[in-house]
Structure formats: C-alpha cells, structure tokens
Amino acid sequence: MVAVPAPADLRRVLDDEGRVLAGAAVPALADDTVVRLYDTLLLVRIVDDRMMRLQRQGQLGFYMRATGEEATHAAVAALRPSDWVFPSYREHGAWFWRGYTVAQFVNQLLGNAGDPAKGRQMPVHHAARWLNLVSISAPVGTQIPQAVGAAYAAKSMGKDDVSLVYFGDGAAATGEFHVGLNFAGVWKAPCVFLCRASAAAPSRGFAARARGYGISSARVDGNDALAVVQVVAEAAERARAGLGATLIEAVTHRLADDDTERGEAELWERWDPLRRLRGHLRARGLWTDAQDAAASARHNQTITDALAAADQLPPPPIESIVDDVYETPSWNLAEQRAALIAGARTKNPNHHG
Amino acid sequence: MPTMNIIEAVRDALRTQMRIDPRVVVLGEDVGKFGGVFRATNGLHEEFGADRVIDTPLAEAGIIGTAIGMALYGLRPVPEIQFSDFIFPAFDQIVNELAKFRYRSGGQYPCPVVIRTPVGGGIRGGHYHSQSPEALFIHTPGLKVVAPSNPYDAKGLLLAAMRQNDPVLFMEPKRIYRASRGEVPEGEYELELGKAAVTRAGTQVTVLAWSGMVSIAEEAAKQADAGGISVEVLDLRTLMPFDIDAILASVKKTGRCVVVHEAPRTAGFGAELIASIQERAIEHLEAPILRVTGLDTPFPYSLEHEYMPNADRVLGAIRQTLEW
Numbered sequence: 001m002v003a004v005p006a007p008a009d010l011r012r013v014l015d016d017e018g019r020v021l022a023g024a025a026v027p028a029l030a031d032d033t034v035v036r037l038y039d040t041l042l043l044v045r046i047v048d049d050r051m052m053r054l055q056r057q058g059q060l061g062f063y064m065r066a067t068g069e070e071a072t073h074a075a076v077a078a079l080r081p082s083d084w085v086f087p088s089y090r091e092h093g094a095w096f097w098r099g100y101t102v103a104q105f106v107n108q109l110l111g112n113a114g115d116p117a118k119g120r121q122m123p124v125h126h127a128a129r130w131l132n133l134v135s136i137s138a139p140v141g142t143q144i145p146q147a148v149g150a151a152y153a154a155k156s157m158g159k160d161d162v163s164l165v166y167f168g169d170g171a172a173a174t175g176e177f178h179v180g181l182n183f184a185g186v187w188k189a190p191c192v193f194l195c196r197a198s199a200a201a202p203s204r205g206f207a208a209r210a211r212g213y214g215i216s217s218a219r220v221d222g223n224d225a226l227a228v229v230q231v232v233a234e235a236a237e238r239a240r241a242g243l244g245a246t247l248i249e250a251v252t253h254r255l256a257d258d259d260t261e262r263g264e265a266e267l268w269e270r271w272d273p274l275r276r277l278r279g280h281l282r283a284r285g286l287w288t289d290a291q292d293a294a295a296s297a298r299h300n301q302t303i304t305d306a307l308a309a310a311d312q313l314p315p316p317p318i319e320s321i322v323d324d325v326y327e328t329p330s331w332n333l334a335e336q337r338a339a340l341i342a343g344a345r346t347k348n349p350n351h352h353g
Numbered sequence: 354m355p356t357m358n359i360i361e362a363v364r365d366a367l368r369t370q371m372r373i374d375p376r377v378v379v380l381g382e383d384v385g386k387f388g389g390v391f392r393a394t395n396g397l398h399e400e401f402g403a404d405r406v407i408d409t410p411l412a413e414a415g416i417i418g419t420a421i422g423m424a425l426y427g428l429r430p431v432p433e434i435q436f437s438d439f440i441f442p443a444f445d446q447i448v449n450e451l452a453k454f455r456y457r458s459g460g461q462y463p464c465p466v467v468i469r470t471p472v473g474g475g476i477r478g479g480h481y482h483s484q485s486p487e488a489l490f491i492h493t494p495g496l497k498v499v500a501p502s503n504p505y506d507a508k509g510l511l512l513a514a515m516r517q518n519d520p521v522l523f524m525e526p527k528r529i530y531r532a533s534r535g536e537v538p539e540g541e542y543e544l545e546l547g548k549a550a551v552t553r554a555g556t557q558v559t560v561l562a563w564s565g566m567v568s569i570a571e572e573a574a575k576q577a578d579a580g581g582i583s584v585e586v587l588d589l590r591t592l593m594p595f596d597i598d599a600i601l602a603s604v605k606k607t608g609r610c611v612v613v614h615e616a617p618r619t620a621g622f623g624a625e626l627i628a629s630i631q632e633r634a635i636e637h638l639e640a641p642i643l644r645v646t647g648l649d650t651p652f653p654y655s656l657e658h659e660y661m662p663n664a665d666r667v668l669g670a671i672r673q674t675l676e677w
Contacts (some may be wrong), residue, residue, distance in 0.1 A: 084426065118459035127458035134425060135458035142450055145415050149422025149430075156378070156404045157427065175442075179415035186410055324460040325494050326519045330547070330594035 010219050010251055013226040016270055018279025027078065027229040035286050037077050037097070037225060038277045039295055041070040044093040045274055046299045047102065051109065054307075060109055062123045066090045068255040071225035071273035072196050073097065075164060075250075078232035084154075086134045086147040086165040089124045090196070090254075094166070098131040102299075103306040112313040118324070119316040141171035144180030144193070151184070151191035151245070162190040162239040164232070169197040172206050181247065185213035190239035192232060193247045196222060200253065210247035222250030223273040226280070318345075354536040359525060362504035362537050363393045363469070366511035367431065369541055371401055374429060377515060380407035381416055381433035390435045391471060391530055413443035417468065421451050424466045429515060434470040437524065438481045444489075451520045452495030467514045471527035472500070473565040473615055474647075475661055479654035485564070485616040485647070490522045491593045491625070497546060498592040500524040502567035504535045506590055509544030516543065526565035533568070549596035551603070555585035558671050559603040561626055562613040563589040566662060570613050573667035584671060592622060600626065601634055608639035609674040613662050618646040640677035643670040 013024045020026060029037070048065035055063040066073070073093025076085060087094055095105065107114035109123040117127040117135065127135035134150075137143060147165035154161040171177055172195055184191050195206050210217035216238060220231040228250055235246035253271055269275065281287035318341060322333040329337065357365065371377045379394055385408035388395030398406040409416050413434055420430040434440045440447070447468070454464040474483030491498050497519050501507040507525065514521040526533070552567060553574050562570040567588045574584035585603050589595055604610050610630060612623035623644045630642060645662045653660050 086422075116459060117457065117461070120457050120459055125457070127461050129458065129461035135454060135462050137450060137453075137457075139445060139449055142418065142446065145418025145446070146422035146425065146450070149419030149424075150426040151422070152419060153423040153426035153428045157376075163422070175414060176418065179410075179412045179418065182410055182412070183415050183419055324456045324458075326455070326497070327463065327517070331597060332594060 010221040011227050011231055012221040012224050013230055014224050014276050014280050016276065018276045018281075019283055020280070025230055027226055027233055029077070029226075029229065031284065031286055033077070034284070035281065037074055038274070038281055038287070040093050040096050041073060041225065041274055041277065042295055043096055043102070043299045044070045044073060046296060047092060047105065047303060050300070050303050060123055063109070064089050064124045066092060066254065068268065068272070069196055069222060069252040071228055071277070072166070072194065072222050072250045072252060074225040074228045075166075075192075075194050075232040078229045078236055079162070079164060082132065082159075083161050083236070084132045084134065084147070084150050084163045086143040086150070086163060087136055088140070088143065088166050088168060088171070089136050089138070090168070091166050095126060095128065095131070095133060098128070098133060100126065100128050100131060100133070102302045103309060104128075106303070106306040106310050107313065110310050111315070112310055113316050114310065114313045115316070118320055120324075141167055141174035141176035143167070144171065144176045145183060148180050148184045148187070148189045148191050148245075151189040151239070152187050155190055160190075160240045162192060162236050164192045164194060166194050166196065169195060169206065171195075172209075181210070181213040181215060181245070184245040185215045188242065188244035191245040192235045192239060193245065194232065195247065195249050197249045197251050198253060199251050207247055207249035215244055216246040217249070218246060219249045219251065222252030223271050223276060225273055225277045354538055356534055357504045357537040358531045358534050359501070359504050359507050360391055360393050360530045362508040363511060363525060364395065364397070365537065366508040366515070367394065367397060368400065370512055370515045371397065371405065373541070374515075376427060376429040377431060378405045378407060378423065378428050379431050379433065380409050380420060382409060382411050382435055384408060384433050389433060391527065393433065393469070413439055414446050417443035417446040417451065417466070420466045421446060421454070421464055424464045425454070425462055429465055431467045431469060431515060434468060436478075436482050437470040437472045437486055438484045440470055440486065447490070447496070447522070448493050452493045455519070456495055463518045464520055465518045467511070467521045467523055469523045469525060471530070472524040473526050473528050474652055474657050475528040475565070477654070477657070480652045483652040483657065485614065487524060487592055488616060488620065488622045491622055495520065496593065497521045498524065499546060499590065500526070500564040500592055501590060502526060502562075502564055502588050503533050504537050506544060506550070506588070508537050509542050510546065510590060512541060513543040513546050517546065521546075524564060528565050529568060544590070547591045547594045547596055549587050549589045549591075549599040551585060551599070552588045553584065553586040555583040555607070557583045557607055558585070558609040558611060558674055559607045560584055560586045560611045560613060560667065560671070561589060561600065562586065563592060564615070566613045566615055569662055569664055570667055572664035573671060576664060576668050577671050582671060582675065595626070597629060597633075600630060604630055605634055605637045608637055610638075610642040611645060611667065611670045611674060612642065613645045613667055615647050615661060617649045618644060619649050621646055640674040643674055645670045
C-alpha cells in the first residue's frame with residue numbers, strides 16, 4: 001500500500017473532492033488563472049501519456065513522466081515571470097505554464113532542428129533562457145547550489161527576483177542538497193527549494209532538515225495544486241522581503257507502472273491531483289465535463305499537430321556540431337568540423353527519413 | 354612601471370576589473386576579511402565589501418555550483434579554490450555543468466566563470482598541496498585553461514579571462530608566486546588567450562613549457578647556450594586552446610622539441626602536444642620529441658625534488674634530441 005500521510009501533517013487548501021477546507025489560506029488567483037492552471041496540468045497528463053506510448057513504440061529514446069505529481073508544477077504559478085526556475089526533468093507543467101510550446105517540447109524530445117537547445121541533449125532536458133527556465137542536467141541535485149548562486153546574484157544586483165529549484169526526494173541524499181541549503185542559510189539567499197517527496201520514499205521528513213540550515217520550511221500536500229501555489233507564494237514573499245530561503249516538502253505520489261497490478265489504482269485515483277483541482281473548478285462553477293472533454297481533445301490535437309510538424313523537420317545541421325562549445329569555435333574545433341564535413345558520412349540512425 | 358610578484362599581479366588584475374565592472378565578484382574560502390590563503394585577494398574586501406568579496410563555507414562543490422548560478426544570472430564570478438588539489442569535490446560542477454552549460458542549452462546559457470587556483474609542487478606540500486591537474490581540464494570540452502608563468506602574463510591573461518564569455522580555469526604557479534617578479538603595467542591591458550610567447554629565441558631545439566616549468570626551461574636553455582646549443586623556449590600560457598601556430602613555427606625552425614611538465618607523464622598534456630606536432634610537421638622533425646615530466650606516481654612529499662623536472666633533466670633531454 002502507498003502510505004498516505006495524515007492530512008493534518010500537511011498544508012492543504014482542498015479536500016479530496018476539491019472543496020476548500022475551512023480556515024485554509026487560499027491563493028489569490030483569478031478565475032481564469034485557476035482554469036489555465038488546470039488546463040496546463042491536464043496538458044501535462046496528456047503529453048505524458050502520449051509520449052510514454054511513443055517511447056514504448058520505440059519512437060522516443062527516453063522519456064520521463066510526471067503522472068500523479070503534476071500539482072507540484074503549479075509552484076511556478078506563484079512566481080513572477082522574472083523569477084528563475086531551476087527544474088529537474090519532471091516538471092513539464094512549469095515549462096508549459098511559462099509559454100514553452102508543445103511544439104518546442106516535442107522538438108526537444110526528438111532532438112530535431114526545431115529544438116531550442118539545438119538537439120544537444122537527450123529527451124526531457126529542455127532549456128529556455130527567454131522564459132528564465134534553466135537548462136536541465138541529468139546528474140541529480142546539481143541544480144540546487146546553482147539556484148542558490150542565482151538567488152545570491154539577484155539579491156546582490158538589487159533585483160527582487162527569487163530562484164525556485166525543483167528536485168525529487170532522491171536528490172535530498174546528495175552532497176549538493178546539503179551544500180545548497182547550507183550556502184542559502186549562510187547567505188540568506190532568496191531561494192525556494194521544492195522537494196517532490198514521494199509518499200512511498202524510504203527517507204522522510206525532509207522539511208525538518210531546514211532547521212539545521214537556519215532556513216524556513218513547509219510541508220504541503222503535493223497533490224493539492226492550490227496548496228502548492230499558496231505555500232510557494234508565501235516562501236517567495238519571505239525571500240523577497242530579505243528573510244531568506246524556504247525548503248518545501250511537497251508530498252505526492254507518482255504513478256508507477258505497476259501500481260494497477262498492486263491494486264492501488266483506487267487509492268491513487270483519490271489522490272489524483274487533476275481530479276481534485278477539477279472538482280474545485282466544478283464547485284466554483286468554472287468548468288464542466290463538456291469543457292473537460294473539449295480541452296482534452298484540443299491538447300491531443302495540439303500534440304498530433306506538433307508531432308506531424310516535427311516529422312518534417314531535419315536533424316540539426318552538421319555544421320552546428322561544434323557551435324556553442326565556446327562563444328566562437330577554437331581552431332581545433334574548426335579543424336574538426338571541416339574534417340567531419342569533408343569526410344565520409346554515415347546515415348544518422350537516430351533520425352528517420 | 355611598478356614591479357610585482359605573481360600574487361600582486363593577480364590581485365591587481367582583480368582590483369582593476371572589479372573597479373571597471375560591477376558584475377565581477379570574488380568568492381571562496383577565506384577570500385574576504387582574511388585576504389585569501391596566499392593573500393591574492395588581500396584588501397579587496399575593504400575596497401569592495403562583503404557582497405562582492407564573498408567568504409563561503411568550506412565546500413568546493415558549493416563554491417563552483419553557486420558561482421555557476423551567479424554567472425547564469427548575470428554576475429562575473431571569480432571563485433578561488435585554495436589549492437588545485439582541493440578542486441575535485443567540484444569536479445562534477447566544473448566538468449558536467451560549468452563546461453557544458455553553453456553547449457547543452459544550444460547557446461542560450463553562457464557561463465562566464467573564471468576559476469583561480471594555485472598549482473604545482475616544490476613547496477613541501479605533499480600530495481594535497483602540489484598537484485598539476487591541467488590535463489583533466491584540458492580534456493573537458495567547453496573549458497579554457499590558462500597557466501601563466503610570470504607577473505606580467507598573470508595580470509594580462511587574468512584580465513582577458515574576466516572579459517570574455519567562456520569558463521576559464523586559471524592555474525597559478527604557487528612555487529614562484531612570490532619568487533617571480535617583474536614589471537607590470539598599471540591599469541588595464543589584456544593578453545589574448547590562446548597565444549604562446551617565445552621567452553627565449555633559439556635555433557636548434559624548441560622547449561615547450563608552461564606555468565612553473567618555464568623558468569626551469571629557461572635555466573636549462575641558459576646552460577645549453579653556455580655549451581654552444583641554441584634553445585628556443587616557448588611559454589604556452591594558454592593550454593586550451595593552445596597556440597598550435599606558434600608551436601609549429603618554432604618546431605619547423607628547430608626540427609627538435611622537448612616538452613616539460615610537472616604533471617605525471619602518461620596521458621599528460623605533453624602527449625597531446627607531441628601528437629599534434631607529429632601530425633602536422635613530421636617531415637620537419639630531426640629526432641623524436643622527448644618529454645621531461647613528473648612521474649606516474651602520486652605527488653611525493655620527502656622526495657618531491659626527485660619528482661619535479663629540473664634544469665639538469667631538461668638539459669639532458671635537449672642533448673639527447675641533438676645526439677639522436
């Protein structure tokens with residue numbers, strides 16, 4: 001059985017059916033913003049489903065889904081566009097919320113010429129400087145001290161931007177987690193650490209560690225999108241006020257492939273963050289089943305269109321292979337590029353057509 | 354023109370650029386009030402304050418990790434790693450993160466961090482205060498590696514490093530930090546990265562060296578000259594990208610070459626230099642290119658002077674190439 005933490009232990013805004021709990025601090029989101037938030041998380045659910053299928057069909061080399069923990073992506077809805085986000089590789093909703101398109105997302109997965117990062121990394125390692133979404137790295141936890149550095153920079157340059165850094169509970173075992181939180185505590189850096197903590201994780205109580213670093217902490221129901229927004233908004237406000245960093249433990253549960261077999265589907269459904277936010281929208285009179293079906297159809301069509309368009313895109317040009325190692329290619333890179341272009345070439349097995 | 358040692362030249366470069374560019378910050382262990390383990394940042398804390406001369410907790414991965422975030426956001430951080438032997442806790446942040454950010458983001462995220470760190474032995478420092486790990490970082494695409502040998506170059510190269518947009522590992526020769534003195538212009542000047550310098554002209558043998566080995570090579574060249582052998586010494590100054598044109602011009606002229614480095618021999622940077630030369634100039638070579646290097650051992654303490662290349666060993670190699 002998945003261990004569901006006692007609700008009293010966690011900050012919540014919505015109950016299991018999406019009704020606002022008595023006495024809960026509700027984030028100040030306009031109706032259309034909450035609708036857009038749900039719509040974004042629904043997009044993540046559908047994208048994940050479609051991309052996992054492509055991966056299983058062998059059309060994608062790799063994919064990481066977030067099914068079950070989409071509500072943690074809502075943290076960016078509590079930020080300003082100028083705030084910096086250091087994601088791990090499972091927060092697709094943070095990207096879509098800020099305006100990264102499904103086409104860009106799909107082009108990155110396929111590593112084609114339409115990838116904003118020029119096909120440089122394997123799937124789900126996006127980069128979008130124009131959205132203040134930092135390039136993703138595969139080694140777990142490396143982004144944590146980097147986010148603290150960006151937060152320090154913002155503060156020292158007199159800007160009131162904050163850094164939000166996402167990581168999973170696995171990263172809390174790394175040296176970088178300790179180093180990042182320690183530097184943040186010493187520097188009072190305006191940084192928000194968001195740990196996606198699995199309810200089934202072997203190690204628990206991540207938020208309690210904040211005390212040792214002299215930073216604030218919060219435990220939140222990570223399946224409650226509005227609670228995530230509220231807690232992150234409070235942390236960002238403290239950071240902007242010069243009160244330093246906050247470690248947020250968002251307790252959630254990602255759907256594993258074998259959950260159904262283990263008979264946990266029913267429990268998982270009760271914890272489904274989309275179901276809960278949808279219930280809330282219905283209760284506020286903002287959403288109907290018909291709208292839900294229409295939104296799903298729209299997202300599916302967007303994905304289908306993006307995949308069809310991606311199919312027409314070539315791989316990145318061979319000339320680009322030495323670009324961006326440095327600002328301008330050094331002599332050895334220029335020489336290697338020339339030799340590569342002049343030499344015998346094999347067909348790229350990673351690209352069809 | 355004032356006379357400075359290498360420490361003073363480094364400090365002068367930092368101070369000069371910090372006065373010009375408010376984005377430049379210095380960070381590291383004890384770089385602030387204390388002024389740095391070798392005093393390289395002495396006085397900067399008083400002039401620029403704790404926000405720009407930042408004392409950090411003792412954690413190299415944190416120093417480089419936070420420096421990366423600062424650079425991404427818009428600062429120009431110049432972190433100090435007290436000894437290059439201590440750089441390895443930050444190896445992942447340097448190799449997988451700092452060096453890769455521009456490439457992996459398709460050019461969206463340049464990461465202009467200049468890491469300063471002292472290298473080399475001969476100071477009775479043993480294994481953890483003496484290593485010369487340049488080859489590990491030269492072999493890291495995305496990093497530039499600079500290794501000056503004297504005060505004038507140290508200032509001009511450090512200023513250039515802080516004014517360009519790629520990450521740089523700036524290795525300082527700690528054995529001659531204070532022993533190497535020379536005239537250093539006041540104010541701003543830059544020495545272009547990627548350019549070697551002929552520190553002694555000659556016609557019969559080319560000696561390639563950098564960092565603390567340049568003075569050893571010059572001493573050997575002087576002794577060779579006394580014996581009627583004309584040696585050209587090339588100080589590479591920048592190791593990545595290295596100055597292939599200057600190297601080839603000298604070797605084509607002399608036809609003989611000796612490479613000197615403190616780091617262990619096998620798979621050291623000397624091997625790359627020799628490979629690059631023979632690919633391009635085999636028809637000009639009169640003899641095999643020889644290496645005078647450290648041993649393939651951890652850096653020894655009591656026997657460090659047996660480990661270190663010296664003028665006698667360099668002279669021996671020079672003679673050997675002539676007698677081949």
